[in-house]
Amino acid sequence: MKVDIKCSLITPTYNWNEALELLLLSVLNQTVLPNEVIIADDGSKNDTKILIEKFQKNFPIPLIHIWHEDLKNRKPKIMNQAIAKSNYEYIIEIDGDIIMNKHFVEDHLNFAQKGYYLYGSRVNIKESILSTIFSKKIIHFNLFSSGIKKRARTIRLPFMMKFTEIVATRSSKLRGCNMSFWKSDFIKINGFNESLVGWGIDDSEMIERLHNIGIKGKRLKFAGIVYHIYHKEQDKNHIEINNEIERLTKEKKLTFIENGINQYL
Template sequence: MKQATQQQPSISVVITTYNRPDALEAVVEACFMQDDKNFEIIIADDGSTANTRDTIDCLRARSPLPLKHVWQPDDGFRAAMARNRGTLAATGNYIIFLDGDCVPQRDFIARHRALAKPGFLVSGSRILLSQALTERVLREHIDVAALSLLERLRYRLRGDMNKVLQTMLRWPDLGRERRTFSWRRIKSCNLAVWREDLDKVNGFDESFVGWGHEDSDLVVRLFHAGVLRKDGAMATEVLHLWHREARRDEESSNRKVVLQRAADKTVQATRGLREHAGEAPFTPPAS
């Protein structure tokens, strides 16, 4: 009896951004230097000004990969909508969501590809960089993903990185699958989901107001739709550039929505991918 072959993913990396072109450039440059270059980049822009468009145009001109820019007008925090539009612009059957301030290591794509399995999402993790190190990285265009172990240990001892061994060790694909749902360490800044599973739940829910828990909501609904979780720790870590904390005025109410949906076993987003069907793309602002 023949064994079923595992589906091989065609990968699209959807990078969310908003008015931080220097960080975005560092992230995209790190994507250009991946060991595995068989993927495309979709920049999902939540209303940035012309500075970001100019940066993206320069990156596209020297990109070794297909690179698209999907922009929407600035109308408050609408990361869920930006990710949905990025998903709709993607051609891959496997979507890796990455934030525009999270620098991937060289094997980020290769490790995500190795962990991809139908019926599962992969939740990655992040290493936090200090404000001082972030400012230096962006000012001096330091390739932070290429730092040596000695340099990383030095930054860890100084308090400029909150973890270091996770960037160097690689845990084999063993014991990663979780058969029960957990919210722990779910971050849409580093999250991989099959496109067909996103379609199944109607993507991110754009009805969430303000910052917080739209990523948890997605994973709750995916779990109710039968999608399980694999842990990407010690495999897919990204280096998270420092930024000021976003306003969290709506975090408590958003969490209550997720808790209710967990109890109700909600699957479908109130407003998501399907609501953008046939929509004409917006044009980013010119200089």
């Protein structure tokens, strides 16, 4: 176990307290706690602040809430602000609709390596059991749990990481809900691109620039397990604009964008 690595766990959130509560409960269940948790709040209402303050009273590590005004989807901006405020060398990123397996942070730290970022997959929780998991505050799932999809992804066999694939180009399997990277690498490429608008592409476009400076990816298989809470698909009105930005990043091998984290450092 790489206890020498200190990390910040960072998650975006927006007006979904039921999911955020389960996420925070799964933090408390970790075999290895992160050194801090930062909630990057893209403009939630006051009840989210109240929920976070409730957890802050007894949270065993710093629980930091960073908020900006709700001006539609500005996830890259609030994530840049959160990572700029982070105090540790390694960043573990999840989404606000994620429940972590108890070994999640431990696995990311165990397999962290200079020159690489990590990315994992997710087990999907079905819509049919949402009322149950929220009312009973369920954060434990396994291979035999009802109401989940991709259940083979619940199996944890960390020794299998000896055979993990190393990727020199961005994988189509990359998901921002489960990845980690070195803060210094993130700053080198100037973080998330705030020119992206609306939902999507922010994580993959950022990772594209990591590859362009020579950082490679490692896929977490049989480790770094997370459960994704079902929700309706986001509005994708601007996805073509974002796809074009990402295409140019790849085509021109861009390593640095102007509208990024440097404005908060």
